[in-house]
Amino acid sequence: PKEIFLKDYKMPDYYFDSLFVGEEKTIVSSKIIVSPRIEGHSHPLVLDGRDVKLLSVKVDDKDLKAPSGTFTLEIVTEICPQNNTSLEGLYKSSGNFCTQCEAEGFRKITFFQDRPDVMAIYTCRIEADKTLYPVLLSNGNLIEQGDLEGGKHYALWKDPFKKPSYLFALVAGQLESRDDTFITSSGREVSLRIWTPAQDLPKTAHAMYSLKAAMKWDEEVFGLEYDLDLFNIVAVPDFNMGAMENKSLNIFNSKLVLASPETATDGDYAAILGVIGHEYFHNWTGNRVTCRDWFQLSLKEGLTVFRDQEFSSDMGSRTVKRIADVSRLRNFNSHRSYGTSIRPHSYIKMDNFYTVTVYEKVCAEVVRMYKTLLESSGFRKGMDLYFKRHDGQAVTCEDFFAAMRDANDADLSNFLLWYSQAGTPNVKVVSSYNSEAMTFSLKFSQGVPATPGQHVKEPMFIPVAVGLLTSSGEDIPITSVYHDGTLETVMENGQPVFTTILKVNKKEDEFVFANIAERPIPSLLRGFSAPIRLDSDLTDEDLFSLLAHDSDGFNRWEAGQILSRKLMLSLVADFQQSNPLVLNPKFVEGLRTIIRDPSLDKIMDLMEVADPDAVHAVRSFIRKELALQLKEEFLSTVINNRSSEPYTFDHENLARRALKNVASVCPFGELTLDHPYLASLGDEELTNLALDEYKSATNMTDQVAALAAIAQNPGLAREEVLLDFYQKWSDDFLVVNKWLSLQAMSDIPGNVVNVQNLLKHPSFDLRNPNKVYALVGGFCASPVNFHAKDGSGYKFLGDIVLQLDKLNPQVASRMVSAFSRWRRFDDYRQALAKNVYEIASKSLA
Ligand code: HT7
Ligand code: ZN
Numbered sequence: 001p002k003e004i005f006l007k008d009y010k011m012p013d014y015y016f017d018s019l020f021v022g023e024e025k026t027i028v029s030s031k032i033i034v035s036p037r038i039e040g041h042s043h044p045l046v047l048d049g050r051d052v053k054l055l056s057v058k059v060d061d062k063d064l065k066a067p068s069g070t071f072t073l074e075i076v077t078e079i080c081p082q083n084n085t086s087l088e089g090l091y092k093s094s095g096n097f098c099t100q101c102e103a104e105g106f107r108k109i110t111f112f113q114d115r116p117d118v119m120a121i122y123t124c125r126i127e128a129d130k131t132l133y134p135v136l137l138s139n140g141n142l143i144e145q146g147d148l149e150g151g152k153h154y155a156l157w158k159d160p161f162k163k164p165s166y167l168f169a170l171v172a173g174q175l176e177s178r179d180d181t182f183i184t185s186s187g188r189e190v191s192l193r194i195w196t197p198a199q200d201l202p203k204t205a206h207a208m209y210s211l212k213a214a215m216k217w218d219e220e221v222f223g224l225e226y227d228l229d230l231f232n233i234v235a236v237p238d239f240n241m242g243a244m245e246n247k248s249l250n251i252f253n254s255k256l257v258l259a260s261p262e263t264a265t266d267g268d269y270a271a272i273l274g275v276i277g278h279e280y281f282h283n284w285t286g287n288r289v290t291c292r293d294w295f296q297l298s299l300k301e302g303l304t305v306f307r308d309q310e311f312s313s314d315m316g317s318r319t320v321k322r323i324a325d326v327s328r329l330r331n332f333n334s335h336r337s338y339g340t341s342i343r344p345h346s347y348i349k350m351d352n353f354y355t356v357t358v359y360e361k362v363c364a365e366v367v368r369m370y371k372t373l374l375e376s377s378g379f380r381k382g383m384d385l386y387f388k389r390h391d392g393q394a395v396t397c398e399d400f401f402a403a404m405r406d407a408n409d410a411d412l413s414n415f416l417l418w419y420s421q422a423g424t425p426n427v428k429v430v431s432s433y434n435s436e437a438m439t440f441s442l443k444f445s446q447g448v449p450a451t452p453g454q455h456v457k458e459p460m461f462i463p464v465a466v467g468l469l470t471s472s473g474e475d476i477p478i479t480s481v482y483h484d485g486t487l488e489t490v491m492e493n494g495q496p497v498f499t500t501i502l503k504v505n506k507k508e509d510e511f512v513f514a515n516i517a518e519r520p521i522p523s524l525l526r527g528f529s530a531p532i533r534l535d536s537d538l539t540d541e542d543l544f545s546l547l548a549h550d551s552d553g554f555n556r557w558e559a560g561q562i563l564s565r566k567l568m569l570s571l572v573a574d575f576q577q578s579n580p581l582v583l584n585p586k587f588v589e590g591l592r593t594i595i596r597d598p599s600l601d602k603i604m605d606l607m608e609v610a611d612p613d614a615v616h617a618v619r620s621f622i623r624k625e626l627a628l629q630l631k632e633e634f635l636s637t638v639i640n641n642r643s644s645e646p647y648t649f650d651h652e653n654l655a656r657r658a659l660k661n662v663a664s665v666c667p668f669g670e671l672t673l674d675h676p677y678l679a680s681l682g683d684e685e686l687t688n689l690a691l692d693e694y695k696s697a698t699n700m701t702d703q704v705a706a707l708a709a710i711a712q713n714p715g716l717a718r719e720e721v722l723l724d725f726y727q728k729w730s731d732d733f734l735v736v737n738k739w740l741s742l743q744a745m746s747d748i749p750g751n752v753v754n755v756q757n758l759l760k761h762p763s764f765d766l767r768n769p770n771k772v773y774a775l776v777g778g779f780c781a782s783p784v785n786f787h788a789k790d791g792s793g794y795k796f797l798g799d800i801v802l803q804l805d806k807l808n809p810q811v812a813s814r815m816v817s818a819f820s821r822w823r824r825f826d827d828y829r830q831a832l833a834k835n836v837y838e839i840a841s842k843s844l845a
Pocket of ligand 2 (some may be wrong): 278282301304305
């Protein structure tokens with residue numbers, strides 16, 4: 001395959017003004033009004049097409065002939081959606097037709113200039129059998145519909161907004177809708193419809209609630225109103241990713257629409273809220289203002305992920321959301337063996353571009369830094385200017401940067417490096433206190449590691465949010481800071497602040513706080529104000545103090561992270577040298593205080609290092625030791641956080657369930673590798689406790705958490721409860737996926753055999769991405785069995801990837817990414833993984 005370079009970007013030679021699409025059986029006829037960008041030029045018009053059979057082409061109603069000026073191009077193609085297992089273009093999911101055109105799926109429907117800077121008005125006529133496909137949907141407004149001969153019917157849709165081909169959508173099938181309305185801030189009534197098979201309609205209430213909340217939030221926070229009279233969401237069971245923001249016809253993976261307390265966890269509810277918001281927010285950031293080319297993907301994704309993160313924070317707990325997002329970001333970053341910038345200069349396959357580089361959140365951190373630097377009001381001014389300048393256009397990351405800079409008259413000198421320079425900056429900070437001068441200094445030094453093709457790195461512009469604490473944990477008021485020889489006042493409305501943003505943008509940069517009466521404990525990088533790795537000289541005592549008192553909830557959690565990482569690393573070293581493992585009593589006491597403090601939402605998540613056996617042994621040791629020493633505290637946490645109230649999705653109840661489940665069963669009600677504390681002891685009393693939790697659970701969050709706890713210890717109880725769960729939920733494929741992934745992630749020895757058997761289970765199907773992510777993806781997340789020393793885990797994945805590639809290359813390449821960590825393993829595993837990785841990735845190239 002040919003490598004595509006950003007530097008080779010050329011404007012299109014032809015514009016497409018309008019496009020008319022019709023479908024009969026699998027015949028697609030399109031009529032395109034084409035006009036040259038430069039009148040009179042003689043460049044060829046090159047169209048993209050893949051897996052489509054050309055039946056005819058006409059130019060201005062005549063047989064093909066070189067045109068000049070504006071002309072009409074009519075193309076008829078034949079496609080086979082029923083055989084399309086790639087789930088790109090037009091395909092069938094559970095008997096219904098649907099489309100996925102981002103990034104380059106439209107070319108699988110018809111020949112077209114399939115690139116985001118070719119924007120056209122689309123009119124789409126769909127013809128189909130009325131009994132089999134009673135619902136016919138496309139983008140925009142329904143202009144006309146009616147019956148045809150032979151039991152067929154048609155619908156004519158017109159989208160009044162120009163759009164790129166990747167936002168085109170079509171759905172035809174047997175679906176019913178949950179209907180609602182939203183009155184916009186200017187008083188327009190918008191019809192909202194969520195389409196699913198009839199039996200799933202009761203599970204769409206939370207999705208509708210999320211959509212209305214997102215519409216309201218975007219008006220309140222960004223002044224952005226919805227622009228059409230109809231907004232459709234369709235849920236389909238076969239979908240490569242989470243969802244797609246097609247103009248006015250969002251298509252969703254069912255997993256991110258369907259929820260009831262009995263079948264969905266708190267994690268599912270939160271994901272639905274966030275993704276419904278995300279796709280809706282794309283209407284302005286992605287659709288009204290789109291990307292010039294796919295190198296600008298982070299322009300729409302970064303901004304929209306940032307917007308959905310803010311939305312979820314405003315709807316729930318900002319701290320919990322920030323912790324979840326940063327954990328995900330770090331987990332993803334630690335998977336990357338070497339960095340790719342959020343706007344690479346070349347790509348070979350667009351699919352890989354989504355999963356590996358920009359799509360996974362880093363770009364949202366860049367947008368967040370604009371907000372941190374410009375504050376909320378400055379950020380809003382920048383957004384307003386961005387829409388004023390670029391509504392209806394296909395633009396670049398520089399255009400967004402320029403709008404932020406110009407609206408605020410801001411000096412953002414080297415900020416653009418965040419887009420082009422790969423690798424996570426390493427920042428070191430050294431503090432010193434001068435009691436005579438009453439000053440406190442923070443000296444920063446930064447460096448970005450060399451990455452392939454980028455050996456010399458420039459210093460980055462890094463906003464570091466800092467607060468100072470007294471020894472008893474109170475925030476110290478900050479009035480002024482010396483920087484570069486000048487004293488800058490940092491007060492707001494004449495009042496001192498408790499957090500200030502230091503703009504670190506040199507290789508070595510010093511900031512000196514004035515009027516500090518005692519040696520403070522610095523709370524650094526509050527809220528994770530920049531996506532960097534920070535190394536500080538904080539002592540364990542400082543960290544315990546921050547853990548107990550920091551007014552910044554994120555940094556309280558972060559202090560716990562640093563402490564547990566230190567503890568973990570020293571125990572890993574002991575384990576590797578065959579020293580006895582002993583838990584530091586200070587750590588146990590620190591944790592005892594936290595467990596007793598109901599305000600802290602999430603406690604532990606330990607870092608991974610390159611020796612999976614040592615990490616696993618140490619993790620299990622810490623968990624068991626803590627469970628033994630803090631048994632009373634954990635037990636009372638379980639008892640105090642039970643509830644007989646009906647399920648509600650709000651912060652208070654989420655936190656309560658999370659705390660109960662981390663103590664007894666499974667953290668945050670999600671399927672993660674962190675095992676619950678008490679159940680790790682595996683004794684009868686505690687297994688019975690988990691069984692009671694399982695039997696008495698009235699919602700999926702509690703039920704699946706209890707199941708996970710029981711399933712971690714091999715034995716009869718495990719087998720019985722897994723069977724019971726399957727029998728209860730075998731008709732609900734989304735719940736069955738939880739059952740698959742829970743078994744796949746298990747640490748029980750030799751689990752690869754169980755997973756291989758599950759591939760043959762009637763509930764599994766290699767053609768359904770959700771099932772592959774649950775079973776194969778779940779297995780690859782297991783540090784013990786995926787990384788087994790006999791290489792069986794790597795071989796398993798290699799074999800599956802080769803099979804998957806024939807069916808669905810996008811899903812295959814997402815699975816290969818599990819190998820991308822191989823450079824971090826010990827030598828033995830590196831050799832095993834590298835071998836399989838190279839075979840698997842070569843076949844995907
Ligand atoms: N913008 C959407 C990305 C997407 C996608 C990309 C490649 C292949 C399949 C896909 N499905 C959805 C989704 C989003 O940003 O939410
Ligand atoms: Zn998106």
